[in-house]
Amino acid sequence: MTSNAQMVPESSPILACTISRDVQNFDLLIEDMETAMGETWGDLGFAEALAFFGQPEAENLEFVALAMDAEDEDNLVMLSEIISRAKVNDVKVILIAEDVSPAALHQLLRQGADEFVPYPLPENELQAAIDRLRAPAPDPYADMPEDEAAPRARRGSGKSREGVVLAVHGLAGGSGATTLAVNLAWELSQAAKKGETPPKVCLLDLDLQYGATATYLDLPRREAVFELLSDTESMDDESFQAAMVGYEEAVQVLTAPPEMLPLDLITSEDVSRIIEVARHHFDYVVIDMPHTLVQWSETVLNQAHVYFAMIELDMRSAQNTLRFKRLLQSEEMPFDKVRFILNRAPKFTDLNGKARVKRMAESLGISIEVLFPDGGRPVTQGADHGQPLALSAAKNPLRKEIAKLAQNLHELGQSDAEEAA
Numbered sequence: 083m084t085s086n087a088q089m090v091p092e093s094s095p096i097l098a099c100t101i102s103r104d105v106q107n108f109d110l111l112i113e114d115m116e117t118a119m120g121e122t123w124g125d126l127g128f129a130e131a132l133a134f135f136g137q138p139e140a141e142n143l144e145f146v147a148l149a150m151d152a153e154d155e156d157n158l159v160m161l162s163e164i165i166s167r168a169k170v171n172d173v174k175v176i177l178i179a180e181d182v183s184p185a186a187l188h189q190l191l192r193q194g195a196d197e198f199v200p201y202p203l204p205e206n207e208l209q210a211a212i213d214r215l216r217a218p219a220p221d222p223y224a225d226m227p228e229d230e231a232a233p234r235a236r237r238g239s240g241k242s243r244e245g246v247v248l249a250v251h252g253l254a255g256g257s258g259a260t261t262l263a264v265n266l267a268w269e270l271s272q273a274a275k276k277g278e279t280p281p282k283v284c285l286l287d288l289d290l291q292y293g294a295t296a297t298y299l300d301l302p303r304r305e306a307v308f309e310l311l312s313d314t315e316s317m318d319d320e321s322f323q324a325a326m327v328g329y330e331e332a333v334q335v336l337t338a339p340p341e342m343l344p345l346d347l348i349t350s351e352d353v354s355r356i357i358e359v360a361r362h363h364f365d366y367v368v369i370d371m372p373h374t375l376v377q378w379s380e381t382v383l384n385q386a387h388v389y390f391a392m393i394e395l396d397m398r399s400a401q402n403t404l405r406f407k408r409l410l411q412s413e414e415m416p417f418d419k420v421r422f423i424l425n426r427a428p429k430f431t432d433l434n435g436k437a438r439v440k441r442m443a444e445s446l447g448i449s450i451e452v453l454f455p456d457g458g459r460p461v462t463q464g465a466d467h468g469q470p471l472a473l474s475a476a477k478n479p480l481r482k483e484i485a486k487l488a489q490n491l492h493e494l495g496q497s498d499a500e501e502a503a
Contacts, residue, residue, distance in 0.1 A: 095142040098123040101131045101164060102149040103157075108201060111149055111178060114208040128160050135167045145174035145215055147208075148190075149201065152181040162193045162302055169194045170324045174215045178203070189302070194328060245282075245361035246495050249386040251371040253402040257392040258425040258454070260289075261461060262484065263370035264298045268470040269488030270366045271332040281365040281492065284326065284334040286356065288382070289372040290345055293338025300468020301327045303340040311339065314352040322359045334364070345376045353378040357385050365495075375406075380415055388491075389419045393450075394426055395438060403446050427453035452487060455479040 098119050102108060105125045115123050126134055134140055146168055150161065168175050177190055180201035191198060197211040248266065252259030267285040274280045287293035290311075296303050306325040310317060326334040336356075360367040369382060383389055391406065393399040403422070410417040422443075428435020443450045457471070457480030464474030471481035 095122060096124055096139055097142055097144045098146065099131070099134070099143065100125045100147045100149060101128065103128060103154055105149065107151065108149045108178065108180075110203045111147065111201070111208070114203055115147065118209050118212055128157060128164065131164050132160075132167055135171050135173075140171065140173075143171070143173045145176055145196075145212065147176045147178055148195070149178040149180075150182060151179070151201075152183075155183060155186045158186055158189060159302060159304075161190060163304070163306075165190060165193045165195055166304075166306070166324055166327075170320055176208070176211050176215070178208075189300075192328065192330070193302075245364045245367045246491070247357060247361065247367045247369065247382075247386045248491070249369040249371055249382050249389045250392065251389065252373055252392045253406055254392075254394060254396075254399045255373060257394050257399065258461075259373075259390075259392045260294050260298060260370050261457075261465065261480075262390065262392060262423070262425075262454075263287075263368050264295055264465075265470050265472070265481065265484045266488055267333050267335075267366070267368040268329075268472055269485045270368070270492060272472070273488050273492035280332070282334075282363065283332070283366045283368065284336065284360050284364040286336045286360060286367060286369045287338045288353070288369055290338055290343040290347060291372065293370065293372075294465075295335055295370055296327075296337035298465045298468065299329045299333075299335060299470070301329060301335055301337055303337050305340060307337060308339040308341070308343070310336075310356075311343075311348050311352065314348070314355045317355060317359065319359065319363070322356075323363075336360075345372060345374060348378060350378040350381040353381045354385065357382070366491075375409070380413075383410075383415055383419060386419060388421055391420050391422050392425055393422060395424060395428070395435070395442065400442055400446060403448065407446065407448065421452070422448050422450045423452040423454060424450050425454045426456040429455070452483075454483050457481070 098115070100108070100111060100115060100123070102125070105112060131146070146164075148161065148164060154161065165175050174197075175195045176197045176199060177187075177195040178199050178201050179187055187198070196215060199207050199211050250259045250263040250266070263285060267283050270281055271283040272280070285295055287295040295301070304325065304327065306321075310321060310325040323334075326336055328334055357367065357369075369386070371379070371382065391403070393403055407417065409415075410420070424439060428439065439450060439453070457475075457478050460475035460478050461471065461480060464471050467474055471478050472485070475481060
């Protein structure tokens, strides 16, 4: 490792590193690092940092100070990769920024940076950030009676889970499948009652060509996703977590890859491995499916606890539903797992529209169990701004119905867990 700031003797363990395009642009950072860390720190460039995390010398790292200015905003993808790699190695990240746009800063903080300090550094602020990183995490169960704290601590202990798998499939273009998948994942993450441990939720975007969950949540599409999908046989917990992107510390998302890929890039075995690892780590696994049926669609249907099929009150949805039903029944697939959701359903007072819904269900021989209202322009606007409806339009009627669905699913899952216990 090279250092422009402080050469570290070989006998001294490296406890911290500055990472920047040129650390000489941050002379105050050099002074504060020397004061705080003495000779136990060094400096890395952006490209060097990713390679250094894989070296034995990085095992003792406590934190890295990632310094950037306005010129570095063109390298946000690489900076995000550095933060993600640091988190995989359990290394804390202090983000130090000068003249950086709020959007870029927000993206890097959401990626997982632990602390933010503006540059020029306020007096003693770097040391204060280091002290906060080193402080032990508070025990959320410290003030609870032992009989209440023990089961909650066990639930959050990182042990193997058996997550509920919920797949969402739009049977016609524009039927709102991705909108449901994204908002259902968010609402499930918020479904816990006061005092309960929030569920761990992940969202898997398996539409490798037109997947839009990254757009709907304003998340970066990362090359790590392609690497994961290309070799699931060597996938482990670390590589799976490294490919995920967090949203508001509530939902972990496996976005679609940056480039368009053929749907047969992955096999049924690949999909099965991904779902199993996701179930191991999360309470709920929401899958956004492509419109096209492929070989591994059956794998998702078999592993899903509920398979939501999104339709609308029009002829194309009716015809596609009929063909979908015939295929599943002819191939003896579990059609009973499919739950049909009618999006943009007629209003309560539209008696003619309600009669059309009934005739459609009867003619297709299906049960339409959930009716979603038309959320209107706020739905599109929320997606364009990269936010779920709960944050962009909390009183939207569509958001309220998705929240009810999530709450019902969560309560059902809790009841099943209590019965099993």
